[in-house]
Amino acid sequence: MTVSPGNLADRPPAAQPDDLLSDLLRSVRLTGERVVTLQQPSTFAVGFADVGSLHIIEEGELELRIDGDPDVKHIGRGDVVLLPRGDRHQLSSARGPASEQVRWLCGRFTIGDPQASHLLRSLPAAIVLGATGTPVPEGLEVARRMLLIEMQTPSQGSAVMIARILDLIFVQILRTWAAGKDPEPNWxxxxxxxxxxxxxxxxxxxxxxxxxxxxxxxxxxxxxxxxxxxxxxxxxxxxxxxxxxxxxxxxxxxxxxxxxxxxxxxxxxxxxxxxxxxxxxxxxxxxxxxxxxxxxxxxxxxxxxxxxxx
Known part of the structure; x- marks a missing residue:
């Protein structure tokens, strides 16, 4: 007896009819561009400007300063930081901790539609998972390991793989933040x-x-x-x-x-x-x-x- 392939496994769930996040991110045409590993001595300061940024802290403690925000955010190993609007910011060595090396993954995003960027500008300047009590979802840890594999052993298609993984991370962070307790009011x-x-x-x-x-x-x-x-x-x-x-x-x-x-x-x-x-x-x-x-x-x-x- 011949069995239809559709009977051998569960069919994929149909897309939700009201998946606003997917619709809006398609209009933004977000693209993960590249990712690098930054490794710094015990005392340093690195500035970033005018591009959506992702920081995944691998080792050490850092201080995050965002232009226009007087508050300093303290982040460390295991924390994930997304700056979706491209705000100018600086990562520097933390004051007080014993001298230690700092290492983190840094990715960046571009927005294909400049006018649609208003969708991202309405988000917080920085979304921090881990340090604020919002747990880092398991999917992000899997994506981090995938990034490291593609960076450490690049092969044909690695550039596209990295871009797609960055896109996945971006969406996962937004979902986690929006589903958390008392997110800031916005779309x-x-x-x-x-x-x-x-x-x-x-x-x-x-x-x-x-x-x-x-x-x-x-x-x-x-x-x-x-x-x-x-x-x-x-x-x-x-x-x-x-x-x-x-x-x-x-x-x-x-x-x-x-x-x-x-x-x-x-x-x-x-x-x-x-x-x-x-x-x-x-x-x-x-x-x-x-x-x-x-x-x-x-x-x-x-x-x-x-x-x-x-």
Whole structure:
């Protein structure tokens, strides 16, 4: 008797219909670039700037300083640190501990879509697993060992393997942080809320729809007042504000990547008046849409960024 292969093993689970994190990370087009091992003597300071960074501490103790943040974070062996926004920061030898060598893995990420980087800019400057009491998930330890194998015994395809492992680590850290206790309000914390995540997915799937708070509350099967309060608590802004930001960011993508007229772009993202759309777009991007499109499609400096974060 011939048995279908589908009967020999469990079928893979179907993708979740409301996997907002995957949808948004695809729009960002995140790419792990490379990873190196940094080994320093007992006294040192190393600066990093303008690139998403990952640090996995292998040995020793360090101090992490982030530009604009007066607090110094103390990290050590086994800790994992992600700086998703690319904030300027410095790692230096810790004051006080006995002289010891420090070694850590350092990876970096690039964002293929500069305008989608607002999704990452709304995250914390640094996510630290291990030192803050948030345990490092087992999957990250497996990924770390895989990185070391590819770095120590490189072979054909190692560059791609390293890039994919870095992508995996990035997503795992975000998932762990968002599922932890009391994450900072933003879209990622909202995505991990069983009800609010449904409304975020609905908004991102159809930003041009004439959504009302009542409509979104019904998507979540919540009362209007409960939904509005929980949305603001999880996401950090009211539903209408979040919807407006998503619409304008979608419009920016359409302006850059399609030949649709400004009027058609406005209609696609839910505006009935081109004038109202232009005012809202200029308020968010500091440039009228037609000029923003010219700047975005002409070689040279990048056009204006969003002035308010999703």
């Amino acid at each position: 990622l914390a909202g995505a991990f809320d069983a009800e609010i995540g449904l409304s975020l997915s609905a908004i991102h799937r159809a930003p041009g729809r004439d959504w009302t708070v009542d409509d979104l509350a019904q998507v979540c099967n919540l009362s209007r007042s409960t939904f509005a309060a929980r949305f603001a608590e999880r996401v950090g802004k009211p539903p209408a504000t979040y919807l407006a930001h998503v619409r304008l960011d979608t419009a920016a993508d359409l302006l850059r990547n399609t030949s649709l007229s400004v009027n058609h772009v406005a209609a696609r993202v839910g505006y009935t008046s081109e004038a109202a759309f232009s005012r809202a777009f200029k308020s968010r991007y500091s440039t009228p849409p037609a000029r923003w499109r010219r700047d975005a499609t002409t070689p040279g400096p990048a056009p204006g960024r969003a002035t308010a974060e999703v």
